[in-house]
Amino acid sequence: MQRGHRQLDHTADLALELWGESEVDVLLAGAEGVVAIMTEGGEVEEREHRRVRIEAVDREDRLVQWLNEIVVAAVSEGFLFGSAEIALDGATGLSATIRGEPRAGERVVAELKSATYHELELGEVGGMWRARVVIDV
């Protein structure tokens, strides 16, 4: 797999480093990273799907909004992200079909408040897309 995530230390919060071959890969890696933190790992049973549309200010904002969709779905509704088909529209639009595990609130063991814009980085370097996002916990 050409995408991934890594948790970085941050005194009060936590940060995620994301990478992939495309911007979509980075978005997927971010969603996987967020779910891994919230659930401390484990398989997600993809029994339901839902559609998400985002109209963002720019690419960075799109990443923040996307991650917050995943966080809120898990924390508020107990819907755990498993996989997604993502279509980007220019630098600001996104529509996705997310498959995941519903009614899994009890698997959420870490409450994330929100992905933040603090020291947010997203870009392509040498053919690889990379991002860094600080998450308020």
Next chain:
Amino acid sequence: MSIELERIDEYRYRIARRGGMRVPGLIYASRAMARDIAADKSLQQVVNVAHLPGIIAHSIAMPDIHWGYGFPIGGVAAFDPDEGVLSPGGVGYDINCGVRLLSSSLERRELHGQVAKLATALHRAIPSGVGSQSHRKLTAGELKRVLTRGARWAVSAGFGAELDIELAEENGCIDGADPAEVSERAVERGKPQLGSLGSGNHFCELGYVAEIYDQEAAAAFGLALDRVTVLLHSGSRGLGYQVCDDSLRSMLRAADRYGISLPDRQLAAAPLHSDEARRYFAAMACAINFAFANRQMMTHFVREAVDEFFGASCDLALVYDVCHNIAKWETHVVDGAARRVCVHRKGATRAFGPGHPDVPERYRGIGQPVLVPGDMGRYSYVLCGTERAMQETFGSSCHGAGRRMSRAQARKSARGRPIFQELAEKGIHVRSDSAGTVAEEIPEAYKDVADVIEVMHGAGVARKVAKLVPLAVVKG
């Protein structure tokens, strides 16, 4: 780029203006703390805040400063109503996260070895942990009233007494709330959670008064040696997080539109007179009121749980309720004239001095109670606000110990250790649904709050009144 700290005196440092900074930085710290503070990026955040338009006097940092996002945690900044801005990043996600203190007529010896049972009872009484939900289902109409009336709604619904209103910052309800500015998603996140602790560093702590430093102030606050106390730390739950998140987007657009240059996008801000700022303030005020009602409801649950053991005679009276993530309009003397300014406190507590009309009448001769939790293994402090705070910090003080370990480091340090047992052996009974949270919150993950307090006391910004030591802690 390194940031130079100029030592002013034993407790104060200054960052001189340079580049786009509109005001200097003012940092309260001891020499040892100053070295630690320089190790992370929090000083850069003090500098970043100093760039915001309309900032008055200083970009201020309290001794518990640490690296946050946007503003540093422990940051205070006041803004001019005409030139200044409102920034959700200066308030934080957990809008009106705050602390309230209850004191009882019970003495520690009267607990008669029932602390462990009390800890369990409090854990049952207060919904806590990730996604914790309220005992009470709210109707849409009730939630609207919560958002506009705050703790007043909770008291009117039977969760507390009239006196609780008198003894809370803003009397438990801030003006300017407009539920129409709160998104549907924020309502969805918050509605099931009113009257719940949440997770992370939120807690309910039963303790006792272990030391008194100022007899007159302690007596005025109803605190006596060995008396049993309860500290509650929580905020606006998912509703506040979502209000912050919703607003940042419109603030980013606004910053662009109004030509506000942002050294950090998390500082996204809009002019105080703009529609964006007005709308954020209206939504933030709703979250502030939600948090006041939340702490008020949990106060009621605590009283019910303790009454089960000791009857209503133990009289758990509210000492005070303080906010430490907030932006508010306040009147302060600037350059010799009283001015209405918008004060942002992110991880900082209001600390109004004696004689201020916003301090409850019964405390007015003393100054406002300032509640500063430490960690669950050591102690917390009660301070009171001073005139010096009014002159230097827009009536603000510190809010806690500040973390010294990241959550991951704390988990690593706790791995393989019986943390619950370690604390129980010290006489502190911890209850939590999450061993992971307790591991992240181990006492050594925090700085010693006594060091923070010494700086505030030594600088004359707040005066030490009493030290509280924990006996039972419910962690989220």
